[in-house]
Amino acid sequence: MNKIFETPLYAYRRSPDQDASRPVRHPVVIVGAGPVGLAAAIDLAQDGVPVVVLDDNDKVSFGSRAVCYAKRPLEILDRLGCGAPMVDKGVSWKAGKVFFDERQIFGFDLLPEEGHKRPAFINLQQYYFEEYMVRRVHEMAAAGAPVEIRGRNRVVALGAHDDHVRIEIDTPEGPYELEADWLIACDGANSGLRRMLGLDFVGRIFEDNFLIADVIMEADFPTERWFWFDPPFNRGQSALLHRQPDNVWRIDLQLGWDIDKEEEKKPERVIPRIKAMLGEDVKFELEWVSIYTFQCRRMENFVHGRVLFAGDSAHQVSPFGARGANSGLQDTDNLCWKLKLVIDGHAPESLIASYNWERVFGADENILNSTRSTDFITPKSEISRVFRDAVLDLAAGHEFARPLVNSGRLSVPCVYDEGPLNGPDAPGLPHRSRPGAPASDAPLADGWLMDRLGNRFQVLAIDADAPDRLEEGGIEVEILHLSAEDNPALADRYLGKQHSAVYLMRPDQHVAARFLSWDEAALRAALARATGRA
Amino acid sequence: MSKLHTHPNIADPDGFYAELLAVHDGLTKAESDALNARLVLILSNHVGDREILSQALALAARTARAVA
Incomplete structure (x- = not known):
């Protein structure tokens, strides 16, 4: 078994807070040091907001868990200063194959567009992901950033007040209390904080079980996503094979509802299943085995006064489509800049309501896609199986049926259409870069556009006259002057039919508003709207 | 908006x-x-x-005969 699971990454250390005569107040406390909590901590701390992260454990999470990261989250990780080690270690992929019964029915290539720094997807074990983020937190802390992770600090009680939260924490040396102006609950699908507040978590339960086995093997399967419907080695069910770094392969086998979970997890049950799939002669070693069921559900509201829910604690989807961790990273990407503005007094507290609007919108999109995938993979009635099999039979020889095959709709970035912070749009500019959309990357003479964007409000003046600075109510807007001459990717993604454009970009790299030329009054109004001041 | 053809349209019905x-x-x-x-x-x-398909699906669904 991999040593990484056994080494404490943030061992328990006594904090002076535990010896304080009354509970110490912190601006932001984050509960949960998984991918989402760590992303929130890095995001806030690199912007100067002091954060304390509490986790009931002191190690990376056990087993590979979330393994598939999409381009947009990789761009967010770049903004957080930890994209490079993930992409360097991860396995980039863009192709896949779909099998039905005994044969391959088609292969696909996601054909990622040229001119982006980051690939369509990487696969990376969650323990590496967390390790790199923890390393980033430690580097930041060593450089003086106001961030710390407190291992083996379990929150056992919570009291919500109008302008703060009080929590009671258990540690190996006994309990203590803390106060927080804001608390971000990143404590996962079984969120204890959600339960302590007595909040709902409604949705649809899927009556199915899936076996995850991570195996280590030297194999010559290509770096592709392989998905089987009703294969001979797992009759009536589905199967998935995906490559991870270090010769680790993710195998996901659907088992059905009426099974004995403890029995199915035993190596003597698992190994024959894997041999049936890979062949009797393939040498492999089991790294991790787990059985999961899933639900598609979300909280009605992600914002409860000063308690903010993000990631799986707020919403849960099926794993098909890589929409769990990927959407959690988009949550904190959306939340942290708003929280910073509110804490600094540059935006009203009501700006936080837009986090709820935008990320509930994102969660609903993910739940819809995930539910549809699950209904295709696991037909719920006789007629739905008849249509599913008809689609698969046709797909082998007829291209038209392939778009109907749904083995998971892979995560794409969320566009906040009709969002409450969106300002004006202008005619003739590309649809993809409309208000609410995340920026599209483009190559520049000296690097990538995405590396120039984020962490503050910016104006992107493309072949447009613009002054060198803009300040509004304490918010400094950076002006980037760019030219799309000799840059067809930038022209295609930001100008379309027009010859110039001025984009107002949010700190999370989403478009707030856009114009054909510099219009100071309109930009100030759009900035006011994007910060909840109008 | 496109509209589903509901007049006879097949040259050789039998x-x-x-x-x-x-x-x-x-x-x-x-x-x-x-x-x-x-x-x-x-x-x-x-x-x-898509509009035609939705109209066709709706027409098929609402002309179901009650089955005892």
Whole structure:
């Protein structure tokens, strides 16, 4: 078994807070040091907001868990200063194959567009992901950033007040209390904080079980996503094979509802299943085995006064489509800049309501896609199986049926259409870069556009006259002057039919508003709207 | 908005109907159901227009005869 699971990454250390005569107040406390909590901590701390992260454990999470990261989250990780080690270690992929019964029915290539720094997807074990983020937190802390992770600090009680939260924490040396102006609950699908507040978590339960086995093997399967419907080695069910770094392969086998979970997890049950799939002669070693069921559900509201829910604690989807961790990273990407503005007094507290609007919108999109995938993979009635099999039979020889095959709709970035912070749009500019959309990357003479964007409000003046600075109510807007001459990717993604454009970009790299030329009054109004001041 | 054709549009109705039944000759119920499903998918793709497809689905659903 991999040593990484056994080494404490943030061992328990006594904090002076535990010896304080009354509970110490912190601006932001984050509960949960998984991918989402760590992303929130890095995001806030690199912007100067002091954060304390509490986790009931002191190690990376056990087993590979979330393994598939999409381009947009990789761009967010770049903004957080930890994209490079993930992409360097991860396995980039863009192709896949779909099998039905005994044969391959088609292969696909996601054909990622040229001119982006980051690939369509990487696969990376969650323990590496967390390790790199923890390393980033430690580097930041060593450089003086106001961030710390407190291992083996379990929150056992919570009291919500109008302008703060009080929590009671258990540690190996006994309990203590803390106060927080804001608390971000990143404590996962079984969120204890959600339960302590007595909040709902409604949705649809899927009556199915899936076996995850991570195996280590030297194999010559290509770096592709392989998905089987009703294969001979797992009759009536589905199967998935995906490559991870270090010769680790993710195998996901659907088992059905009426099974004995403890029995199915035993190596003597698992190994024959894997041999049936890979062949009797393939040498492999089991790294991790787990059985999961899933639900598609979300909280009605992600914002409860000063308690903010993000990631799986707020919403849960099926794993098909890589929409769990990927959407959690988009949550904190959306939340942290708003929280910073509110804490600094540059935006009203009501700006936080837009986090709820935008990320509930994102969660609903993910739940819809995930539910549809699950209904295709696991037909719920006789007629739905008849249509599913008809689609698969046709797909082998007829291209038209392939778009109907749904083995998971892979995560794409969320566009906040009709969002409450969106300002004006202008005619003739590309649809993809409309208000609410995340920026599209483009190559520049000296690097990538995405590396120039984020962490503050910016104006992107493309072949447009613009002054060198803009300040509004304490918010400094950076002006980037760019030219799309000799840059067809930038022209295609930001100008379309027009010859110039001025984009107002949010700190999370989403478009707030856009114009054909510099219009100071309109930009100030759009900035006011994007910060909840109008 | 596109509108579903509901006037007669098939040149040789009796010939078409015979051909429709003939492809089911000798099939089991399960095989026939599968064939019908494929046919629906093939024709739907040919139509393509989402509005027309929605109108066709709604028309089919609301003309169901009560089955005792």
